[in-house]
Amino acid sequence: MNRVLTLASFNISMILAERMGLVLSWALFALQFGIFGSLMSHLVQSTKVQDYFFFYGVGLMVITVFDTGSFVGRRFVERAHEGELPYYLSLPISRRGFLESQAVYGVVATILRAGPPLIGVLAFTGRFTLPGAFFALLSLTTLGLGISGIMISFSFIAFKSIDIYNAIIAGLSALLVRFSTVFYPLIFIPSFYSPVAVFSPLTYGADLTRWVLGFDPHLLLNPILAAVVVTAIALGTLSLSAGIVDKIIEGVKAA
Amino acid sequence: MFAVETLSLSKKYGKTDALRELNFTVDEGEIMVILGPNGSGKTTLLMTLCTILKPTSGTAKVMGIDVVKDGTKVREVMGIAFQEARGFWRHKPSSILKFHASMFDIDPVKRQDLIEQTMKELELWESRDKLFMHLSGGQAKRLETAKVLVQRPKLAIFDEPTSQVDLRGKRKIWDKIRELRDQGSTIIVATNEVREAEYLADRVTILHKGTLVVRDSIPKLKDAIAGGDVVEVGFEDPVADKLVEDLKNLGGILTMSPEGNQLRANVSKAEDWVPRMTSASYNMGAKISTIKITEPSLDDVFLHFTGKSLEENP
Numbered sequence: 109m110n111r112v113l114t115l116a117s118f119n120i121s122m123i124l125a126e127r128m129g130l131v132l133s134w135a136l137f138a139l140q141f142g143i144f145g146s147l148m149s150h151l152v153q154s155t156k157v158q159d160y161f162f163f164y165g166v167g168l169m170v171i172t173v174f175d176t177g178s179f180v181g182r183r184f185v186e187r188a189h190e191g192e193l194p195y196y197l198s199l200p201i202s203r204r205g206f207l208e209s210q211a212v213y214g215v216v217a218t219i220l221r222a223g224p225p226l227i228g229v230l231a232f233t234g235r236f237t238l239p240g241a242f243f244a245l246l247s248l249t250t251l252g253l254g255i256s257g258i259m260i261s262f263s264f265i266a267f268k269s270i271d272i273y274n275a276i277i278a279g280l281s282a283l284l285v286r287f288s289t290v291f292y293p294l295i296f297i298p299s300f301y302s303p304v305a306v307f308s309p310l311t312y313g314a315d316l317t318r319w320v321l322g323f324d325p326h327l328l329l330n331p332i333l334a335a336v337v338v339t340a341i342a343l344g345t346l347s348l349s350a351g352i353v354d355k356i357i358e359g360v361k362a363a
Numbered sequence: 364m365f366a367v368e369t370l371s372l373s374k375k376y377g378k379t380d381a382l383r384e385l386n387f388t389v390d391e392g393e394i395m396v397i398l399g400p401n402g403s404g405k406t407t408l409l410m411t412l413c414t415i416l417k418p419t420s421g422t423a424k425v426m427g428i429d430v431v432k433d434g435t436k437v438r439e440v441m442g443i444a445f446q447e448a449r450g451f452w453r454h455k456p457s458s459i460l461k462f463h464a465s466m467f468d469i470d471p472v473k474r475q476d477l478i479e480q481t482m483k484e485l486e487l488w489e490s491r492d493k494l495f496m497h498l499s500g501g502q503a504k505r506l507e508t509a510k511v512l513v514q515r516p517k518l519a520i521f522d523e524p525t526s527q528v529d530l531r532g533k534r535k536i537w538d539k540i541r542e543l544r545d546q547g548s549t550i551i552v553a554t555n556e557v558r559e560a561e562y563l564a565d566r567v568t569i570l571h572k573g574t575l576v577v578r579d580s581i582p583k584l585k586d587a588i589a590g591g592d593v594v595e596v597g598f599e600d601p602v603a604d605k606l607v608e609d610l611k612n613l614g615g616i617l618t619m620s621p622e623g624n625q626l627r628a629n630v631s632k633a634e635d636w637v638p639r640m641t642s643a644s645y646n647m648g649a650k651i652s653t654i655k656i657t658e659p660s661l662d663d664v665f666l667h668f669t670g671k672s673l674e675e676n677p
Contacts, residue, residue: 111466118462125453191449197415199466200439 116212181259218252251313257345372421399570442516592633597653
């Protein structure tokens with residue numbers, strides 16, 4: 109366990125070494141929330157959604173978590189191509205332990221990127237409570253783990269062709285975000301479109317986080333179902349990733 | 364027990380055979396140099412031994428531990444300096460070494476001194492606070508070596524440890540590798556540099572197209588080449604035909620080509636042939652002015668066993 113944490117903290121120190129990137133991501137979030145959120149909330153006038161500004165803010169956080177999860181997955185692939193992965197695979201840590209360290213890294217990365225925006229949105233909209241912030245962060249982090257797991261699970265494609273991997277990830281990202289309830293409640297989504305939205309993990313992550321933060325449950329999926337799906341995706345994809353690292357991925361191909 | 368033992372080890376990349384039924388052993392406490400051109404399978408073998416690559420078939424053991432069944436235990440007893448020193452762009456050499464030492468449970472009390480000492484010996488101390496991305500190729504390569512030196516593993520693997528390193532740096536790295544062997548580690552060095560192999564090897568394994576061609580100490584490999592020693596003799600007068608005939612009758616000679624005052628002979632063992640040659644020349648009244656003996660290089664050994672030069676493409 110000690111080695112898992114040592115490896116995770118070494119990776120985390122890389123994020124901290126890029127502090128400017130972190131600050132810029134928060135600034136971008138604030139800009140998007142302030143300008144687009146404010147504009148959108150004026151455009152959306154519905155008696156069913158009483159506070160679209162807040163609804164949008166949570167959606168934006170889910171997008172941030174999605175980006176962070178994707179980043180963690182992409183970093184995994186980049187490490188392989190930049191030569192770091194063979195080094196990690198030569199360290200005295202089991203493959204499962206290596207994945208656990210990546211998961212810890214993913215959790216901390218999510219907290220660092222999404223935590224301050226979450227607190228900012230809650231404070232700005234006057235909804236800040238410690239339990240609310242804690243459970244929302246827990247929900248977002250679990251979603252982030254699932255997204256990282258999905259991206260790492262696809263990484264075996266990158267070992268065949270990085271171009272195909274990039275194309276698949278770009279397509280998948282577009283679908284997962286657009287066909288979800290990140291910016292619109294499920295009940296407003298047309299019937300020809302809504303069945304697709306239930307296949308996006310972001311739908312469950314977004315609705316669970318909103319439920320935790322006290323949003324009208326009538327606009328959301330069943331929170332128990334959402335919690336089960338988000339947890340199952342995280343556990344399932346991380347187990348799949350562990351299997352892939354152990355059985356398929358090899359650090360280098362050199363003769 | 365061998366420090367390293369492979370049995371019928373094969374590795375395929377698609378349809379390409381990188382290793383073919385390789386039987387290979389390394390004794391404990393020796394420096395085994397694996398010599399071969401690019402594409403001979405050196406790196407694949409090393410990557411398999413340190414559990415990064417999985418064999419397609421066959422077995423490999425490090426210190427008696429199976430690399431497939433017990434990968435984590437294997438990684439605890441070995442360390443590798445990779446051919447390409449890459450990654451960790453935003454880390455400093457000192458923090459990379461600290462991380463490496465902590466992963467291998469190096470005593471925290473001794474850790475800092477060990478890192479400082481190793482960095483000074485490899486002339487990295489002045490660059491300790493530079494980011495990795497600002498290091499030169501040679502410095503990055505020396506840092507790769509420093510990781511293994513700090514770790515002091517039972518089995519230390521160096522994959523082309525001095526490529527991109529200047530001549531002075533090469534000598535330092537070689538001396539440190541020998542010192543590591545003297546402290547009890549078993550060493551494997553993969554290289555295609557003849558000079559590196561000559562300086563380091565207790566024994567040499569020649570790999571060619573994924574198969575083991577020959578394995579022995581350098582003197583024995585050189586002696587195995589019939590006519591490998593070249594003796595060039597300078598006489599004060601032109602070489603007489605009678606002398607050439609007498610020298611041919613001495614035996615142990617493969618070819619001889621007299622030209623004016625010079626005579627060039629390819630012999631199996633120069634140390635045996637030269638005394639007999641000087642004696643015969645003295646008896647014939649031929650006065651010798653110079654003798655130059657050249658023994659075969661490892662490149663010649665490689666050429667002899669594989670039919671190809673080390674510098675040729677596979």
